[in-house]
Amino acid sequence: MTRQIVITLEGLSVDAIGCYGSAFNQTPTIDAMASDGFVWDRLVCHDDRPDVVLATLVSSRHGGLLIDDGTTPSVGRAFDLVQTMPIDSADKSVANRVEDTHFSRLVQSLDEAVNADSPAERIWLHSGFLTRHWDAPRDLFPVDESWDDWGDDDQEFLDTEPPGTVSGGAPQSETDGEGACPPIFEGVEPPVHPVVANDPVDLIMAWMRTYGCQVRLIDQLLDRCVDLADQIDATLILMGTSGFNLGQNGWIGHGCGPLRSAQIQVPLIVRTPQGIHHDVGMRWPKLTGSQDVAATVIADDLVDRLPFTAEQWAADSDDAFDPMLVTQTETADRCVNTGGWFYVRDRDQSEHLYLKPDDRHDHNDVGRLAPDALDRLSTDG
Template sequence: APHAATAGALALLLLAAASAPDRRIPEVSTPGQLDVLVVSIDTLRADALGCYGKADAQTPTIDALAAQGVLFEDATSQANTTGPSHTTLLTGLYPAEHGARSNGVRISNRVRTLADALARTHATAGFVSGFTLVDEASGLAERFDWYDDQMLAWRWMPRIAERLHLVGAAIRFAERRGHEVRRPDRPAGETVDRTLDWVRTRGDEPLFTFVHFYDPHVPYAPPPEFALLHGADPKLLDDPKARNGFNWYEITTAQREALVASPDAVAHMKALYAGEISYADKQLGRLLAGLEAAGRLERTLIVLTSDHGEGLGSHDYWFDHGSFLFDEELHVPLIVRFPAAAHAGTRVKNQVRLLDVAPTVLEVLGLQATLETTGESLLHLAQGVPDERKRPSFAISDLAGNVSGFDIGGRRISLRASGSKLIWSSSHWLDTERVEEREQYFTLSNDPDEQTDLRAGGKTPALPYAEMQHVLGEWRERTKQADGTGELDRDLLEQLRKLGYL
């Protein structure tokens, strides 16, 4: 049963959803008087939630939030790794614009964030739970009045280990030298505790709080009761390797292949992933209950989203992300709960993007002029105003980044628009400097799981493929050397406008 305080917050959410269908955002005497809470649950697929259609989901807090808020059914991320995606969330810019194109690459000093934009009207704080968002890897701390990224002594870790995702190797290196090293993250419960401690120290000033939960990310290690909630094998929960997702980053390729060949092992892993999400949902309930106790919940604009999804086998890609640009990695939840439950129960079908979040927050607060973004406000969609614009979504995967002049993992870019998806990818080989390029094209309207590549089958329709190929090609070339100046090529943007993409 939910904790009493959490249950109280849930009851309040559900009551507001049931009783306030015609309410509007309360008038404020000065811009920015509302509190803002942006919560990102790392590695959370949209289809893992009850409000997005998963019948056996155990996500009561998020589902209640959606019932009394606005749910965007088709929200996409602009990157499939944590650092670039969260920087897009907080800037309203594409990775090529803000400069953080892969994990471990810090945001450009020339780029402003939502925290910067709200600095004059709000006390600002960020509470992060994964090592890719610590200040040394992200450069975000100086943008906030308070930034809590204290998880473990990652300060000594060589930057190259962060950038190449060599987490396991770095941990073993430290342990051999006598360092005591915890997981490179902290549980959501600890992050909630620290967030509420900060909230309780504030007076009546408006707050902007960014909260990041890392839990659904591998290794999947939910508290046992949450794993059992989804049918995890009780016997395996006594096995340390099985309990934390078989240390997916630690085991060999042969061990991974053996694991995914076992239906029981796959079912156990999926139960652990679902358990992580249920645990994060419970902690979100604690956070909302704490805001209610502080008298802040009803004055808070709440945004709930994720940085990216997770591969669960549909493209033979298991329990990971960052390598492909299929929707299993890019389709993320986006729920906006307005103060006084304005627009409760609204579901928006239009394609929207994470880079639209920052301008949406600023328009609600009446502070649009404080931040230049490529993203567009979604407030009119929440209010039910029709909008037939294409609102394309570009996404990138730069994987390990550039090392000694070689892009080890290659480069991938996708364009999602007009009910279709075009993916361009290149692979770079260190031994010969050989480059292989490939295109994949999917019609999402009748192939939402992206199982039929029309390029491979020779059945690519003339339109919109030709138009999308041209736009993606221009985007690829013009952003190849982008360095985070905060501006894309003006000629490229003008071409996109003429084609109806902006």
């Protein structure tokens, strides 16, 4: 049986991770994991509710230790032991040191579990702090860094016009209005903010820096997790159970606004003790549903399943509709990802179609140019 340390995080955006092409944030530990590990480039959640995604992952194996912050108590039944460290919602202060953060306390519990007399074969750490409690020290993201090297993709979604109306009734943040905003925000409350015309011009950037600070906290503490995995010869798995809007489609926040790729595309990186293939990393570029991760990655025989065969990796389908992944959601009427398309029908019955994987941030709606694809994806028939 392969030992595993699994780390799952709600609200983990691919856009803030270096090995996924982030142009504004630095994640050296995660990038090092990817350099000799296995990276899924296009992993999409089969449900837009992170608790459902986590429950599906956990259901594939039973036993071991769960360390969490009480985000999804129902999954605890699948473990032999559960250690819960709830987020202190009354604490509104940003930590002065990495060691004082909520996520650091979870990692400390992981450290103790690994160094126990008989560590569990499977140790699972899950946190929702990215969606609820931004307490990372702000000096993790120095605000005097240069912002001249933006990639075209990242600039593209920053330039996207926000929608004329907003949905969901979510409250706007206190930063609404014209004028300057701080280069990075100091509060612990994550934003739920529809981008509006009179927002300060630097608002999205300020929130991206603040979010990037939280991801840098994860990256710094993952350095210790890598050491712990090596200590017990364990496979280390990092995965998001939901994404995060960083300005795409006119919203900043978790699970807010119309359902789009930023909310359901998540990172997955696997690092085995021996390296995936002679210390050379591999990437899986094809559409994968999060429900498939349970049967493959979170499995006793993971090492035997990875890497995928060269034939599988090289195989190319001419059918842009294959595979077809329908995401279950309560915020849209229908959401479908395929090898070449992303289709979503919003609650107001408006239909949207984006070319994948090229249109990374759902920037260009091509529905009127591809009516046949629109029609085919609109139903299960």
